[in-house]
Amino acid sequence: MADSVAMRDLEELKQRQRAFVAARDWQRFHSPKNLAMALSVEAAELVELFQWLTEEQSAAQDAGLRRRAAEELADVLWFLVRIADALDIDLLAAAEDKFAKNEQKYPAERVRGQARKYDEY
Amino acid sequence: MADSVAMRDLEELKQRQRAFVAARDWQRFHSPKNLAMALSVEAAELVELFQWLTEEQSAAQDAGLRRRAAEELADVLWFLVRIADALDIDLLAAAEDKFAKNEQKYPAERVRGQARKYDEY
Amino acid sequence: MADSVAMRDLEELKQRQRAFVAARDWQRFHSPKNLAMALSVEAAELVELFQWLTEEQSAAQDAGLRRRAAEELADVLWFLVRIADALDIDLLAAAEDKFAKNEQKYPAERVRGQARKYDEY
Amino acid sequence: MADSVAMRDLEELKQRQRAFVAARDWQRFHSPKNLAMALSVEAAELVELFQWLTEEQSAAQDAGLRRRAAEELADVLWFLVRIADALDIDLLAAAEDKFAKNEQKYPAERVRGQARKYDEY
Numbered sequence: 001m002a003d004s005v006a007m008r009d010l011e012e013l014k015q016r017q018r019a020f021v022a023a024r025d026w027q028r029f030h031s032p033k034n035l036a037m038a039l040s041v042e043a044a045e046l047v048e049l050f051q052w053l054t055e056e057q058s059a060a061q062d063a064g065l066r067r068r069a070a071e072e073l074a075d076v077l078w079f080l081v082r083i084a085d086a087l088d089i090d091l092l093a094a095a096e097d098k099f100a101k102n103e104q105k106y107p108a109e110r111v112r113g114q115a116r117k118y119d120e121y
Numbered sequence: 122m123a124d125s126v127a128m129r130d131l132e133e134l135k136q137r138q139r140a141f142v143a144a145r146d147w148q149r150f151h152s153p154k155n156l157a158m159a160l161s162v163e164a165a166e167l168v169e170l171f172q173w174l175t176e177e178q179s180a181a182q183d184a185g186l187r188r189r190a191a192e193e194l195a196d197v198l199w200f201l202v203r204i205a206d207a208l209d210i211d212l213l214a215a216a217e218d219k220f221a222k223n224e225q226k227y228p229a230e231r232v233r234g235q236a237r238k239y240d241e242y
Numbered sequence: 243m244a245d246s247v248a249m250r251d252l253e254e255l256k257q258r259q260r261a262f263v264a265a266r267d268w269q270r271f272h273s274p275k276n277l278a279m280a281l282s283v284e285a286a287e288l289v290e291l292f293q294w295l296t297e298e299q300s301a302a303q304d305a306g307l308r309r310r311a312a313e314e315l316a317d318v319l320w321f322l323v324r325i326a327d328a329l330d331i332d333l334l335a336a337a338e339d340k341f342a343k344n345e346q347k348y349p350a351e352r353v354r355g356q357a358r359k360y361d362e363y
Numbered sequence: 364m365a366d367s368v369a370m371r372d373l374e375e376l377k378q379r380q381r382a383f384v385a386a387r388d389w390q391r392f393h394s395p396k397n398l399a400m401a402l403s404v405e406a407a408e409l410v411e412l413f414q415w416l417t418e419e420q421s422a423a424q425d426a427g428l429r430r431r432a433a434e435e436l437a438d439v440l441w442f443l444v445r446i447a448d449a450l451d452i453d454l455l456a457a458a459e460d461k462f463a464k465n466e467q468k469y470p471a472e473r474v475r476g477q478a479r480k481y482d483e484y
Contacts, residue, residue, distance in 0.1 A: 007216050007217040007220075020224075033171040033179035037293040039167065040161065043197075046157045047158060048283045050157050052271050055155065056152075059153055070208075071215070073201060073212060074219035076197070086180065087182070088187070089191045092130070092134070094194055094198070097191070098192065098195035098196065098199060150415050158413070158414040162408075162414060165406075166404075172401050173401075175297070176297075248456070249455040249462075251372055251373075262466075265475065267475050273419075273421050274422055278412070281406050281409065282406040282409070286403055288402065288446075292395060296396075301395055301396075303450070308452065311395070313461065315443060315450075320458065328422065329429050331429065334372070336437035337441065339433070353387050
């Protein structure tokens, strides 16, 4: 888009979404319940790209695959930011909290090598 | 976490993830195929919070619900940033492209009110 | 299809799938991992039909919606039977076991009315 | 369960579900929209079992994995039969229709070997 400026951060994305949604009168569709459904559908569209590929193929950096993946990732990000806005949740603060929890839950010295988390089912 | 500093942006999240994953030797599990699966599983855990609630209940800003939703959103963001890193995709640039496409696909003057996108199935 | 006979049961579906897959040499794609991904993608396509509808609209028995839902349900059933075959799991026996567990987990006299399961999050 | 009789078919599962749900007064939660969400969540729990496994590991017929997979498959089947009931859709008839479509969409002589469906993304 000729006159677009680069998206700077999640805050800008949130603000631009609000304008986009309001201009279309789509707020009434955007309950957290519905947005969660839409988010999961976009995540599934990402999964679909990889379902018949081997892990190696999925990591092969094929140009066509990366382009399609970028679109699906953008869709996931879209609804992620939108639902965070609807629930008034700060995504980066939530990520910060999650980091602290994961550091405690998976101490490097204990899970390293054996990769416990990944071996149990 | 007492000594944590606030997460500034997606770039910082990506860099901290890389260190976290490397310290645990988890790279070998993180093919795009596997990360897409994990992303969709986290999205489903968000859906699970809302599946038996009405839309109104989902939007009621209940404190317990918001706290649990924040955790799931953080998990989705985690794998979203991780898979974008694995595929070398710039999330904000992808979001920018998606905005341009959506502006064309859903012109405000045409979809407003009738909300075409939401009425067709 | 003029000469098709009605599918009698899950066993017949399984047998016909095996022939269908073998005739196309698709076995190598059908690891349980891949089939689980495909199953979840089909489930998401079902979710997509309902994501912007109210619960009432979803239950309105619209002919077009029912036709599309039938296709998605068939796709889910397809991969469900296929993965059960790959893992040598008897679906009806598993359903029987689940019934017994759910009877114990949710005693009618205790959950009735208050619907505990559905109120907690 | 000592006095259980083997589940014979999907029709019996549907009838027993109806009694189970009615005894708990859970009908009001079971709109097609909600049931589709629940179905996708159960599908994701299946995906979770396999997300960090290789395809080979997923096919290794490990006893613990098969037992957990059987539970998740039963949960998927549960909601699949339940939503089909809610929408008055005959699952086996839908599977029959899907077979006819797939025979036309993927003619064995054309897709065999090259496995076109699985190579495109």
